Amino acid sequence: MFLQLTLSGVSQGAIYALIALSLTVVYRSTTIVSFGHGDFVMAGAFLTYVLVVAIGIAFLPASLIAIVAMFLLGVAFSRGLIGPIRGGPHVGLALMSISFGFTLRGIARTVWGREVLPMPRVFDIDPIFIGSVVITGDALFIISIVAVLLVVFFTVLHFTDIGKMVQAVYQSERGARLIGIDVERFHNFSWGLGAALGAVAGVLIAPISLLHPDLGASFLIKGFAAMTLGGFGSLAGAVLGGLLLGVAEQYSGAYIDTTLIDITAYLLIIAVLLIRPRGLFGRKVVVKV
Amino acid sequence: MQTSTGTLSKRRRIFWLVPLIALALPLLTNPYTQFIANAMLIYTLVTLGFSVVIGNLGQLAFANTAFFGIGAYASAIASTNLGLPWLATVPLAGLAGAFGGFLASAAALRGIRLYYLAIVTMAFGELMRWFYTHTGVLTGGTDGLPVSRERDFGLALTSDTVQFYVFLIITCLLVAGTVNLLRSRIGRAIIAVRENEIATASLGIPTSQIIVTAFMWSGFIVGIAGAMFALHTGRVFPESFGLTQLIVNFAMVLVGGLGSVAGAVLGAVALTALPEYVRAFPGMEEIFFGVIVMVVLLVMPKGLASLLARVSPIFQQRYHRD
Amino acid sequence: MTSLLKVEGLSVHFSGLKALDDVSFELEAGQVRAVIGPNGAGKTTLFNAISGYARPTAGSVLLEDTEIVHCSPHLIAEKGLRRTFQNGGLFAALTVLENVMTGLHTQTPGTFFDVLLGRRKAVEAEIEIREKARDLLKLMSMDHMADTPAGDLSGGQQRIVEIVRTVASEPPVLLLDEPAVGLSPVARQQMMEIIKRLSGEKGVGILLIEHAVELVMAAADRILVMAAGARISEGTPEEIRSDKAVLEAYLGHA
Numbered sequence: 001m002f003l004q005l006t007l008s009g010v011s012q013g014a015i016y017a018l019i020a021l022s023l024t025v026v027y028r029s030t031t032i033v034s035f036g037h038g039d040f041v042m043a044g045a046f047l048t049y050v051l052v053v054a055i056g057i058a059f060l061p062a063s064l065i066a067i068v069a070m071f072l073l074g075v076a077f078s079r080g081l082i083g084p085i086r087g088g089p090h091v092g093l094a095l096m097s098i099s100f101g102f103t104l105r106g107i108a109r110t111v112w113g114r115e116v117l118p119m120p121r122v123f124d125i126d127p128i129f130i131g132s133v134v135i136t137g138d139a140l141f142i143i144s145i146v147a148v149l150l151v152v153f154f155t156v157l158h159f160t161d162i163g164k165m166v167q168a169v170y171q172s173e174r175g176a177r178l179i180g181i182d183v184e185r186f187h188n189f190s191w192g193l194g195a196a197l198g199a200v201a202g203v204l205i206a207p208i209s210l211l212h213p214d215l216g217a218s219f220l221i222k223g224f225a226a227m228t229l230g231g232f233g234s235l236a237g238a239v240l241g242g243l244l245l246g247v248a249e250q251y252s253g254a255y256i257d258t259t260l261i262d263i264t265a266y267l268l269i270i271a272v273l274l275i276r277p278r279g280l281f282g283r284k285v286v287v288k289v
Numbered sequence: 290m291q292t293s294t295g296t297l298s299k300r301r302r303i304f305w306l307v308p309l310i311a312l313a314l315p316l317l318t319n320p321y322t323q324f325i326a327n328a329m330l331i332y333t334l335v336t337l338g339f340s341v342v343i344g345n346l347g348q349l350a351f352a353n354t355a356f357f358g359i360g361a362y363a364s365a366i367a368s369t370n371l372g373l374p375w376l377a378t379v380p381l382a383g384l385a386g387a388f389g390g391f392l393a394s395a396a397a398l399r400g401i402r403l404y405y406l407a408i409v410t411m412a413f414g415e416l417m418r419w420f421y422t423h424t425g426v427l428t429g430g431t432d433g434l435p436v437s438r439e440r441d442f443g444l445a446l447t448s449d450t451v452q453f454y455v456f457l458i459i460t461c462l463l464v465a466g467t468v469n470l471l472r473s474r475i476g477r478a479i480i481a482v483r484e485n486e487i488a489t490a491s492l493g494i495p496t497s498q499i500i501v502t503a504f505m506w507s508g509f510i511v512g513i514a515g516a517m518f519a520l521h522t523g524r525v526f527p528e529s530f531g532l533t534q535l536i537v538n539f540a541m542v543l544v545g546g547l548g549s550v551a552g553a554v555l556g557a558v559a560l561t562a563l564p565e566y567v568r569a570f571p572g573m574e575e576i577f578f579g580v581i582v583m584v585v586l587l588v589m590p591k592g593l594a595s596l597l598a599r600v601s602p603i604f605q606q607r608y609h610r611d
Numbered sequence: 612m613t614s615l616l617k618v619e620g621l622s623v624h625f626s627g628l629k630a631l632d633d634v635s636f637e638l639e640a641g642q643v644r645a646v647i648g649p650n651g652a653g654k655t656t657l658f659n660a661i662s663g664y665a666r667p668t669a670g671s672v673l674l675e676d677t678e679i680v681h682c683s684p685h686l687i688a689e690k691g692l693r694r695t696f697q698n699g700g701l702f703a704a705l706t707v708l709e710n711v712m713t714g715l716h717t718q719t720p721g722t723f724f725d726v727l728l729g730r731r732k733a734v735e736a737e738i739e740i741r742e743k744a745r746d747l748l749k750l751m752s753m754d755h756m757a758d759t760p761a762g763d764l765s766g767g768q769q770r771i772v773e774i775v776r777t778v779a780s781e782p783p784v785l786l787l788d789e790p791a792v793g794l795s796p797v798a799r800q801q802m803m804e805i806i807k808r809l810s811g812e813k814g815v816g817i818l819l820i821e822h823a824v825e826l827v828m829a830a831a832d833r834i835l836v837m838a839a840g841a842r843i844s845e846g847t848p849e850e851i852r853s854d855k856a857v858l859e860a861y862l863g864h865a
Contacts, residue, residue, distance in 0.1 A: 033407070084587055085587065085590070088590065090403055091343055091347075091349060091547065092586050095582055096586050098582075099579040099580075099581075100579065101579075102578060103576050105579075106572040106573065106574070109571045109572030110571065217531075217532050224411075228405075232404075232405070262419055266412040266415050266416045267416070269412040270409055270413065273405055273409045274401075277400065277405065466728070469733075472737075473721075473726040473737060475726055477709055477712060484702035485701075488700030488701075488702070490683070491662065491685075491693060491694055491695075492713055492714050492777070492780075493685050493716060494717070
């Protein structure tokens, strides 16, 4: 029972980890928290659905197209909507991302209507039995994709020039500008990457859950919870936070009350921010003096 | 533009023309527009309360829908479970909202600011919604909770016209109180905290107290708006206080102009009137509000109030300058 | 005569770093005491420790014989010790007049409910401090700027308004953190006259951090020299001018 719960927790948590990671990518490179990110996830899932069901493209190419499309959308959002108000107050930046996400949701609803749509099954991987633990094909699929993605991501970050650039901009935007980094382009790229990673999460949840335009909102909060738990701005923290959140949800649902699954994330956010605002790996939160 | 205090306060009296004109409104409308007019008054308070916290105090707190819901449920619970007449539930709703404001300010005082505050207050709002859904004994769960319009102090609250006059009085009182606050040393201190909290403390101003005051006043008026909403719709449901409500509030604050009382009224009136026409198609409402916020941010970041400010300095607002 | 401000053995240590180490001095009414020293000498830390923005690890600060060392900044300010900030602390979105009025916040009567209900008491108090703030600006010939947003002022004007705001409540002790930095020679001269007037006419005890040597020598009665968090010398401007330890501290770091 315990092992089984942990396993489903990790599988669910892998998706949260991905969303938290995509939020962190944007936050670290631009110091903006993307409040519309849940809708990027939704849009990724939605696009895949449309391509597969309405147009009839196979799942893999469809998801690739969706991810690339979301990358471009992220770049466009950064250039067209965030760029012009960059220097302004935080309220404006937060609102811009919220309302963009909201618009995406509206578009999805116009097309979708009020129905809840199941995606046709994509992979028929037989479940694996290890003792009493059942590993479903979906869980296996999700965990392995996320694991591969994370390895690639962290390799790029730690061993390439792109990684160094990320570090430079994160440390000091002005400094990065001085050594010739095109900070604006870098910001646009980060928004694109963030949106694309969010879309990957969307692609992964599309086959295993019911799709509806509002699914982004709850994933946004889960992403925030994972980020908060791991420590704002920490990439590794976001991943670990996501996994822990997934597991914590399963435990609280099984051992305390099933209705608690929905609010584990909220409780976690409030508890962490009140008790240890820097999370597990974050820098200390300092109010500027 | 030298404007002496005397003429300003005299000119401010023209504001009383607005409610006076509004008094005649019910004579001219049909039941449907009356219903919308009532909603405008409710949203005026919702927007004003939001504006105090995110505009004047400059805190990125997204707990406005939480205050709204807390007020609405406080009113409905007092009406259903305690059998109180609606009018008696109004102060209770205000106090409950103020308590919500106090909780949100506690997070801000813990040093949780900016995006952290936004996230924690969003979580607070969603937590409240979960609470409404899952404590059915108290809140009726997803079936909602009714508010009795029958028991009243001789007022025929079942009539939308009577509701309108009651709402108008409440709204005017609270708007006047907010104007008094914002024009006073407390209002200046609220803006001072936004501009430079450290320097504010160096003038002997207790900044924590100012933050708590702003949040609690915001919670109070939005809580009362919640009670009005409960009466207006007759039954409260958890879904009314979700993220959609939040973006509607955002749009109103922003279209009107952050930190401006006149702007809050304008934003609420304009955006309550318009979307009735777009609600027919699913999704259009979201696109409508989303696009409006984005366009305002890009083109007119100071909102409608900035247009008014060109006409007269009474409408001057103190927008962020950092 | 008891001193207005008495600082004794004040230290701020964090994780092995002695940002401020065992500094003592006194300040009397009407006295201008300058604090000088190379960058990183701990001058601003000294100010922060006195005004409640940094937590001292040892020592005491007596303001008119009351211990204030663990009070919060706003309480210290209310007790009569006020300060300005190196990088300016004006509220950019408020007008010049409103900025000065915030300096009078603690002296404005009327509770929250007086204000909310628009009671006569609160309304009159508001008119009164508005007039007072206007008068104060007039004294500094800044009244023509009263309705300008503070963010639109020049650097020099901002410094002057900040000082007007800080002394509006007539605090007995004033801490000025580099009031002349970035000012033109004319504005600098004006600033010096303001400082002299405050100490001479109003009897304010002033503690002053300043890099402009001519201003320090002309305005200060006594000078405290610091280096690496500690006091290395103390005396009248003449004494300091001829002090070898001071020369070394400056040249050694130059």
